[in-house]
Amino acid sequence: MKIYHVKGTRSIRVIWLCHELNLPLEIETIPTFDAAFKASPEWRAKSPTGKVPVLEDGDITMYESGAMVEYILDRYGPGDLVPTDQTDLAMYYQWCWFAEATFARPLGDIMHNTVIKPPEERIAAVVPDAAQRARLCLDGVERCIENQPYLLGDKFSAADIMMGYSMMLSERTGVLTDDHPNSQRYYALLQERDGFRVAREA
Ligand SMILES: N[C@@H](CCC(=O)N[C@@H](CS)C(=O)NCC(=O)O)C(=O)O
Structure with missing residues (x-):
């Protein structure tokens, strides 16, 4: 998995979760608050609103942090991070x-x-x-x-x-x-x- 990250933003959730689950994660830091980068067609192809984070896993591209957390827990977890009761x-x-x-x-x-x-x-x-x-x-x-x-x-x-x-x-x-x-x-x-x-x- 690869996360497109800006320090101090919601990508923290995914990096933190992968650390808790001991999952490998590639982190690419991007200048998303740079207006030109945010509006570029390449970045908009990954993130329609221009926001971070974006997660890629094989053919899957996601741009909603809570959905990423649920996806990772479903696919690679859940460890003991989701209750059963x-x-x-x-x-x-x-x-x-x-x-x-x-x-x-x-x-x-x-x-x-x-x-x-x-x-x-x-x-x-x-x-x-x-x-x-x-x-x-x-x-x-x-x-x-x-x-x-x-x-x-x-x-x-x-x-x-x-x-x-x-x-x-x-x-x-x-x-x-x-x-x-x-x-x-x-x-x-x-x-x-x-x-x-x-x-x-x-
Ligand atoms: N609900 C989205 C919100 C994404 C979001 O607002 N990201 C912020 C950083 S934490 C962002 O990219 N802000 C720049 C902007 O809104 O242009 C998620 O959880 O992924």
Whole structure:
């Protein structure tokens, strides 16, 4: 497998997962935030929106990080990263989807309007509104891990990998503060994992 990667982006999820599962992964770092590269026909052929990550595995090309995580777990895993109990599995799916579909969305809005878009295209009013929506998501995480180390209880799972990137983004955008102490503790715990460290530095 080969991942097209930009440091500090969602490709972290795939690099981290492969590290946890001890799977070989080729990492190609690309300048995706360079406008010309992002718009190039070669890159758009792999990633229609120009975003990272992109994963290639033989004939397969994927451009959605959560789908990559599920694909790798289905095909090469799951190790002990996916629960078998049906109740845990329901929560596992919920947290995986929540991490990207609900939580990462306002965080992405903040990133777009503070960092990614050229200054003249940024809409300042989006930022406080998105931060408020992101804090509501963090309230959900905060409650979940009040009395347990990980999203599913005592056991680390791939849902924590999905959430790990969103937590990283919430710290980077200033959404994660002392107002969410359980979430801070949770994120600190995730950062202790080798896979997280390897992915963050990649
Ligand atoms: N839902 C997509 C989101 C991909 C995404 O937003 N990637 C960001 C980096 S983490 C990106 O490429 N941003 C640059 C842009 O939006 O132009 C996924 O999980 O793969």
